[in-house]
Amino acid sequence: MKVAFLGPESSFSNEAAKKAFPKEELVPVESISKIFESVESKKTDAGIIPLENSNEGSITQTLDALASTELVIIAETYLEVNQCLLSNEKVSSIKKIFSHPQGFAQCRTWVEKNFPKAELVECASTAGAAKKAAGEKNSAAIASMSAANKFGLKILAKSIQDSADNKTRFAVIVKKDFSGAIKFPPSSKEFKTSLLFGVKDKPGSLFDAIKSFKDYNVNMTKIESRPSRKNAWEYVFFIDISGSIKDEPIMKAIVELNKHCAFIKILGSYKRIE
């Protein structure tokens, strides 16, 4: 079995992929959209995607890709994210910092304070950023500790993210018709279900939609809105609920929800890999 992750090796996605798939072949790809492409075209059997960060919120690119493709989520896992400043230079000679946009966002306060004048260069992953920093003078990267080993860089500062408690939630995605059996490491007992929907264009629709869950005592753990990308100021909503789509109250709530929605897409019911 092959699993696509946001590479290169030593990215945070690589760590999450090892946690979920300790024995499978892991295939680095260059961008989040390429993970989706790789799974859709069956180049790989599964993919692991970053969903949200505990401080920075949703990875909007991932949400938009979940909305526009037909892949489903079959597991999730959480990873502690410690951002480090990596370089072979002295702090005083660093003029350029490479990282993923999430790396910059998670460390914004620290970077503004310590490197107000540095050029911040967006890379497709933090590991890719470390690779670049290793090859360019007067530069550094915001990346993982393991990227320091991998690319031969020194760790100039540890845990530089603005909040000490910094976790990223990852999801495992497969094609709808995926029929292989995956044996995941020990997982939670409880299921979580993720879905997205667009409400009809009339006042109170969002309330009526959410009420469907309340009416059947279904616990909503998260709600997130994203632009529909069809019409300006029209939104789609991403919702997480506790339980499986096979639970009767959830099935009933979704039938009710359907009455108030322009569309519903069930992203999957899955457990959390510990």
Place this chain on the structure above:
Amino acid sequence: MKVAFLGPESSFSNEAAKKAFPKEELVPVESISKIFESVESKKTDAGIIPLENSNEGSITQTLDALASTELVIIAETYLEVNQCLLSNEKVSSIKKIFSHPQGFAQCRTWVEKNFPKAELVECASTAGAAKKAAGEKNSAAIASMSAANKFGLKILAKSIQDSADNKTRFAVIVKKDFSGAIKFPPSSKEFKTSLLFGVKDKPGSLFDAIKSFKDYNVNMTKIESRPSRKNAWEYVFFIDISGSIKDEPIMKAIVELNKHCAFIKILGSYKRIE
């Protein structure tokens, strides 16, 4: 009167500032957080901040700053955003592109297709990006048409954002004790009210909170969640409703809302500058 905006001149924020304050002194600052600082410290009387984009969604830095400061919104305005590729080089020799993270996000598909290998450098504003592109070989910027004139760059491509209908919503912020009278250009008749709240940590709290608006027939036009930045996976919610805080049903709804919330912060009732 002095108004802070995300500079330098010719940024989209500058255009929005001119629309809201055609006759006041406009003061460019370097980052969104510096707009908040400038107004809080009374260096300027007001500030104009980007709130959300019709395709990319909320400007998360702005939402987080609204949550952590005590400034209020007194007006909003919408700006059509046409991103252009600006450079004095041939397309084939462009190796580096400067822009604001929102500029990259709005043009992601176009950039991946046309410049899959270019280095993408984050700048604090699109106008700042144009300034850099004017001073560096083999580079370009994603910025406004007016930035091309300002920094002497050629427009290599127009309207390169992924969605033709691309608007950004801006808000005018002042200190709570601001007592000056601002005469804005012609505005909408209707008020909009923005607030943020954190729900109590028990199942169904978010539903009960939203129900407060429904019970008083208050129309919720937007809901957005952001990490609380206090505890991992704890959220605050940003809500827009139609009407003014002085309307009786809204007052009553907020009293009811308060029962279900850990905290509420009213960001302001305001009109839209046309």
